[in-house]
Amino acid sequence: MAERSPETLISVEQVEKKFFLDTETVDALKNVNFTIPKQSFSIIYGPSGSGKSTLLNTIVGLEPPTSGHVVIEGQDLYALNADQRANFRARTLGMVYQTNYWVNSLTVLENVCMPLFLSGYSKKQAALIAMESLEMVGMTKFAKKRPTLLSGGQQQRVSMARAIVANPDLIVADEPTGNLDTKNGDMIMNLLSDLNHKLHKTIILVTHNLEYLSLSTHRVQIKDGTAAEDDGSYGLTSEQKKEKIKRLQETLLKQKNSPGKAPTIAEITSLLSGAGSPAPNNQDKTTQAGIQVNKSQASVDGVSQKPKDVA
């Protein structure tokens, strides 16, 4: 059972969610307990259909649990009514989705303004702040365009700007790189990482893909509707870990042939700590992405890795 402490931002307590389909009952979440520490980079991961999305929707106040509590900074989220939860989302939460959703009749700038609009800002006030947000993601020159005219990567950057515009303490990203190529995906991850490191935002990243696990300071694994907080070793035996390191090293050697991709020892170490995937067939992809991510990490002082876990 998760303990609430002053360092806890979100505490998910005994959350159960059942869906009733005709005669059948589906247990989407079964007695889920975990905490998200403040200013952590938390990754909720697990295979498709494991209940990640349901859990995410529950955390952001969109999906009331059948039983249990979601406590955010001492406030039981579901003690609030739907409109209060909506207001809570507008003020304290930034969301990034896999697919980009826009109010199609509005410009990029107006779309970024939306969370501010929803908490009562005037157009002028909102536009000033939104421009700052767009500047952070380097998209100011697209401010007057319609978002649907932008490329996937550009859209996702605007989506990031929208997520941070209301200066929320918490940013929730649901498979944000799912539809992006590696380059754009890494860029989004860099942004998230920067937000975590420089602006001390709490990040919750939901993914079924383990490429970016190395960025995390906190991990929650979802499997068949149950959650487990893990320390980064993902339940591997020391034998398995050794095997994994060996495989990674081989992969990295291959990578050396690619120009500009030579990994440093530090990168390999950090890669090993985070990029362990229980699925071997994911190995190549994981490694490649991991290197790039770690480069970005190096530029932002690195994430608190635990090399000793690997060793």
Add this chain to the structure above:
Amino acid sequence: MNTAPINTSAKKKYSAKYIRMRILLSMAYKNLLFKRLRTFLTVLGVVIGIGAIVFLVSLGLGLQKVVTDEIVGSNSVKAIDVSSPKPKTIKLNQDAINKFEKYPKVDSVAQTFSFAGKAVFQSSNTDTVINGSDQNYLDLSSFKLVEGDKIAIPSDDQVIVNTSLLKTIGISDNAKIMNQKIKLVIPKEKRQEASGNAEVDEDFEREVTVVGVIDSGSGAEVFTTDTLLLTSGFQDYNQVKVVVASKEDVAAVRKQIESQGFLTASPVDTLDQINQVFTILNFLLAGFGGIGMVIAVLGMFNTLTISLLERTKEIGLLISLGARRKDVKRLFIIEALALSFMGAVFGILTAWGLGKAINLALFNLAESRGVNDTFSVFFIPMWLIVGILAFTAITGLIVVAYPARRASRISPIDALRHE
């Protein structure tokens, strides 16, 4: 990359609670503009529907106004025509008039004699009705003056004739008869009857000067003073007009007069009948226009429903970003009201413009046929404009009720589910 921290102080300072109405209005506006062809077609539908109703109803009201103004405009609505069903026993004489004058709410009493007689001018003569009317009676009768200064007979040896009389005696230029002398003849039988004196043995004859020509109908008529006939022994009036203070007093005074055994008639009777007919006509016309409106409403419903389906994700997004369901509902309501309001305003303007154009064409046509009166067969009163605006607003609200309700119930989870 610029990672300067966001200025939080400004935000806290301005922080209000929920989305501002102005922003909802602007969002609705932008969405309608975004789908401008669809918006245009939907509004066009409402314009046609509202335009048809306003056009047809204003035509009905305009015609009604033309007709009723004709009656109300001449003072005569306040006058009650009194006659006797049995002149021999129930006499409409000076005594009766004195009695009428004492009734409450009665302003004045006007009287007239009318007899069949002859008018002789030079070598031609014709049968005519000879009226002996007091000035009050002339004022109440809405005759049209053709020649002369005004409809008045200053002395007993002056008369006014009508155009029909001139036609029968062969005078085409109305001005020619002015200040000419004609002879009036009332046969002795009529005199005996009217005076109740069987010993009267000669016709009434009098040479008089014509001081005016009026248009009073198709029958030949001469108007002389009532005093001329009174002094000549005529006693019972054929018709008396009792004038009351206002249109509303007509009914009560009529009752009193009828209780004395007299017959009464009032233009109010006609007015009521005319208004009844026009009320039915107006409803029929509004009904025809209403068919267009029904189609327009269906079009609006269609537009809003499609808009809802198209924007499911958008609404899901808004809710997940923190919009209240109320805000989503409002957005739809604003859009529907904007559609219907634009339709109503342009519909009214279209109907007004069309009415003006047709009226101008009719007027030109009438002018070419020699009618110089200005008239308007289209009439859009203020209450119609206000009523139409209210009607479209209510219609808009009814039409949007279902889509707005559905929009506000969209589950953001379902709406934003990955494909």
